Amino acid sequence: MVTSQLVSKSDRDRIMSDIGEAIEWLSGFGADPSGGVTRLLYSKEWLSAQKALAQHMEASGLHVCFDDCGNLYGRLEGEGISAGTLLTGSHVDTVKSGGKYDGAYGILAGIIALKYLRDNYGAPKVSLEVVSLCEEEGSRFPLTYWGSGNITGKYSLERVPDIRDRDGVELEQAMLSAGFGKGTYRSPRRHDVLGFIELHIEQGSLLERESRSIGIVNHIVGQRRYTVKVSGTANHAGTTPMDVRKDALAGACAMIQKLEEAARLEGGQFVATTGLLNVSPNLPNVIAGEVAFTVDVRDANADTLERFCREFHRCFKEIADSRELHLQIQEWMNEPPVPMHAPFNETLRNICEEYNYSYRFMNSGAGHDSQLFQAVCPTALAFVPNKDGVSHSPLEFSDPGSLADGIVTLIEWLYFYGYKGGELA
Numbered sequence: 570m571v572t573s574q575l576v577s578k579s580d581r582d583r584i585m586s587d588i589g590e591a592i593e594w595l596s597g598f599g600a601d602p603s604g605g606v607t608r609l610l611y612s613k614e615w616l617s618a619q620k621a622l623a624q625h626m627e628a629s630g631l632h633v634c635f636d637d638c639g640n641l642y643g644r645l646e647g648e649g650i651s652a653g654t655l656l657t658g659s660h661v662d663t664v665k666s667g668g669k670y671d672g673a674y675g676i677l678a679g680i681i682a683l684k685y686l687r688d689n690y691g692a693p694k695v696s697l698e699v700v701s702l703c704e705e706e707g708s709r710f711p712l713t714y715w716g717s718g719n720i721t722g723k724y725s726l727e728r729v730p731d732i733r734d735r736d737g738v739e740l741e742q743a744m745l746s747a748g749f750g751k752g753t754y755r756s757p758r759r760h761d762v763l764g765f766i767e768l769h770i771e772q773g774s775l776l777e778r779e780s781r782s783i784g785i786v787n788h789i790v791g792q793r794r795y796t797v798k799v800s801g802t803a804n805h806a807g808t809t810p811m812d813v814r815k816d817a818l819a820g821a822c823a824m825i826q827k828l829e830e831a832a833r834l835e836g837g838q839f840v841a842t843t844g845l846l847n848v849s850p851n852l853p854n855v856i857a858g859e860v861a862f863t864v865d866v867r868d869a870n871a872d873t874l875e876r877f878c879r880e881f882h883r884c885f886k887e888i889a890d891s892r893e894l895h896l897q898i899q900e901w902m903n904e905p906p907v908p909m910h911a912p913f914n915e916t917l918r919n920i921c922e923e924y925n926y927s928y929r930f931m932n933s934g935a936g937h938d939s940q941l942f943q944a945v946c947p948t949a950l951a952f953v954p955n956k957d958g959v960s961h962s963p964l965e966f967s968d969p970g971s972l973a974d975g976i977v978t979l980i981e982w983l984y985f986y987g988y989k990g991g992e993l994a
């Protein structure tokens with residue numbers, strides 16, 4: 570049980586100005602003319618940010634090291650006999666012309682929290698570390714979670730995927746050019762992480778709409794993605810009567826509309842999306858002979874996902890049959906929902922209640938590094954609100970007060986498990 574407030578009003582005010590400054594500072598690495606931030610994995614901007622963060626961690630009194638895939642750690646050594654580490658942090662890479670907060674906030678919050686704890690309480694019982702993960706977004710190479718994936722064993726530097734960026738540069742070559750992957754640093758794989766917590770901006774508008782300070786994530790949603798191919802007959806738009814057409818585009822539209830209707834009926838945070846549509850031959854005076862479109866379905870409940878997807882398959886088939894169209898549905902992603910660690914969430918709830926922060930339990934509709942950590946250690950993910958839910962954009966913004974409330978929560982959480990002996994199992 571969290572019993573008292575460690576962080577005073579004046580401490581919180583200082584944290585608020587510190588995080589505001591730190592966000593601006595870090596956004597200078599990779600700042601682009603649009604006002605956004607571009608730090609693609611192993612790029613010059615990415616490397617300068619990691620090096621600057623290393624100095625910043627050192628100046629905050631942390632022991633600093635890189636691992637061999639480019640993750641950066643700042644460590645506050647524990648006094649206890651346990652060799653384990655409690656880890657917090659997020660990713661340093663961005664999408665092209667992304668915002669200042671996505672990823673960056675979780676790293677900077679971790680540094681501020683660890684410095685606060687060290688300055689006020691000295692060495693913890695359990696070692697605490699903040700990590701600046703090298704890659705999460707998948708915005709340079711066609712893979713995601715390269716940083717947390719190497720720590721948790723999803724990826725390995727012994728088998729670097731044979732993939733290239735848009736300019737034809739291989740992942741391995743990019744890594745070597747940035748100074749990693751040569752065995753200079755320690756192996757990224759870790760077996761000593763006792764727990765992980767990530768602070769992140771919500772990237773949605775639920776918290777803001779409900780005027781809440783903290784979102785405690787129960788599940789990172791499961792995702793399924795499909796490519797749907799509808800084939801009919803391309804024909805003359807002027808001479809083919811309506812009743813004999815096999816119009817692939819009209820059929821696809823009926824399917825997409827049904828998909829949206831059905832998703833609305835599910836309610837809650839359930840979502841289904843068609844975001845990509847290819848029409849052939851895509852001409853104004855020809856009935857479409859073939860259409861391919863995507864379906865992206867997300868929910869926190871595996872059974873709901875399963876039922877919904879079965880149902881839309883049946884419904885699409887019915888529409889195709891009634892229009893004499895040929896239908897092909899290919900599933901190319903099926904990731905189950907990932908539950909976060911309930912006892913960690915209870916601690917977050919206790920902290921919010923102690924500080925009178927308005928909070929809610931919620932699901933994350935976006936993927937996060939936390940889902941990789943949850944596969945190997947208990948994990949928590951907490952959100953703070955961001956303006957209008959806008960993210961992956963130069964317009965991304967969170968007010969410093971919200972950022973500070975998140976950091977206060979993180980400090981208390983790390984104190985509970987790192988100093989007070991909160992049960993980590």
Ligand SMILES: [Zn+2]
Nearest residue numbers: 660671672705
């Ligand atoms: Zn992120």
